[in-house]
Amino acid sequence: MSYGLRVRNALGRVIINVVDRITRLMYVSTQTATSGNSGALSQIAGLKTTEFAIPVNTTAAYLPHDVTRSGTTITWTAKTLGAVTSPATCVIFCFAYT
Amino acid sequence: MTDYGLKIKNTKLELQIDGAYRNYVLLDSVDNSALIYGFNDINLSVNTTSPPIILIRPVTTSLLMGVFDLNYTSPNYTGFTILCDVGGGNVDYRVYVATRENSTEGYGLRVKNPKGDMVYDTGYTPFKILDVTTITIGGTHTHASISNPFYLFSPWRARLWGQAGGGQGPILRFCSGIKKNSSTQVGFDWQLAGGLGLTNFNSDTNTGTTSTLLVCDPNK
Numbered sequence: 001m002s003y004g005l006r007v008r009n010a011l012g013r014v015i016i017n018v019v020d021r022i023t024r025l026m027y028v029s030t031q032t033a034t035s036g037n038s039g040a041l042s043q044i045a046g047l048k049t050t051e052f053a054i055p056v057n058t059t060a061a062y063l064p065h066d067v068t069r070s071g072t073t074i075t076w077t078a079k080t081l082g083a084v085t086s087p088a089t090c091v092i093f094c095f096a097y098t
Numbered sequence: 099m100t101d102y103g104l105k106i107k108n109t110k111l112e113l114q115i116d117g118a119y120r121n122y123v124l125l126d127s128v129d130n131s132a133l134i135y136g137f138n139d140i141n142l143s144v145n146t147t148s149p150p151i152i153l154i155r156p157v158t159t160s161l162l163m164g165v166f167d168l169n170y171t172s173p174n175y176t177g178f179t180i181l182c183d184v185g186g187g188n189v190d191y192r193v194y195v196a197t198r199e200n201s202t203e204g205y206g207l208r209v210k211n212p213k214g215d216m217v218y219d220t221g222y223t224p225f226k227i228l229d230v231t232t233i234t235i236g237g238t239h240t241h242a243s244i245s246n247p248f249y250l251f252s253p254w255r256a257r258l259w260g261q262a263g264g265g266q267g268p269i270l271r272f273c274s275g276i277k278k279n280s281s282t283q284v285g286f287d288w289q290l291a292g293g294l295g296l297t298n299f300n301s302d303t304n305t306g307t308t309s310t311l312l313v314c315d316p317n318k
Binding site for chain 2: 016048
């Protein structure tokens with residue numbers, strides 16, 4: 001190891017290494033069933049992120065949001081399919097992973 | 099960077115640990131949980147106000163499944179639901195949450211934010227994304243250098259399929275799911291989620307055929 005940080009536990013096992021990629025939560029928010037919106041996240045500039053939606057208390061008649069990123073803005077879009085489905089309440093997550 | 103914390107950059111000059119950001123850590127680790135066909139409600143070991151991240155690793159090969167939703171009763175997340183295809187099978191799952199509690203580990207590194215809340219603690223097993231890709235219905239993703247990882251895909255896609263068949267016929271609802279093809283390959287396809295009534299017309303519509311797939315650390 002020529003530079004950086006390495007942490008070991010009591011057994012001598014390496015538990016953190018500077019070359020590890022540590023996944024960090026950058027944004028989390030619960031969005032109601034019908035909302036489509038966006039958020040400006042200046043903290044994700046220059047970082048690789050993944051952003052996604054997980055439904056909450058839903059049924060087969062409700063659908064998760066689509067989530068996309070453009071620059072430092074993430075946008076979530078409510079989805080429907082025909083007359084028998086509606087958007088679900090969702091938790092929107094954004095994680096940096098590099 | 100905030101006034102508190104630890105800032106580390108790797109060879110790509112990217113931030114690794116900072117008092118401003120929080121990390122998700124392992125709460126539940128369950129192997130070989132049995133699933134039946136349909137919706138399987140699973141409780142967390144501890145209720146949490148933090149929206150949990152649920153990762154799955156199918157045990158049964160060629161069986162479609164996916165995390166359908168989180169179960170919430172104010173103010174806590176109490177569990178989640180896995181939709182499993184016809185036949186049922188088994189799954190390994192991991193639950194990660196953001197916690198402000200210190201681990202019980204006596205050695206290591208702990209980073210706190212200006213409020214004194216723990217934001218990083220090497221005593222916990224962290225949620226770690228190894229790869230992010232796009233996966234398409236009918237397709238596969240191979241991760242040759244990562245064996246037996248856990249997965250998260252989002253959003254699950256929905257499909258409505260109706261067939262009149264000379265009179266009224268059923269409308270079936272499908273949701274997308276992943277299936278284990280091997281320790282280094284996962285597939286993605288439609289799984290049956292139930293019926294939605296009858297129709298006089300043939301139809302086949304969906305909300306899309308691609309989703310984001312996260313390939314995550316198996317934490318061996």
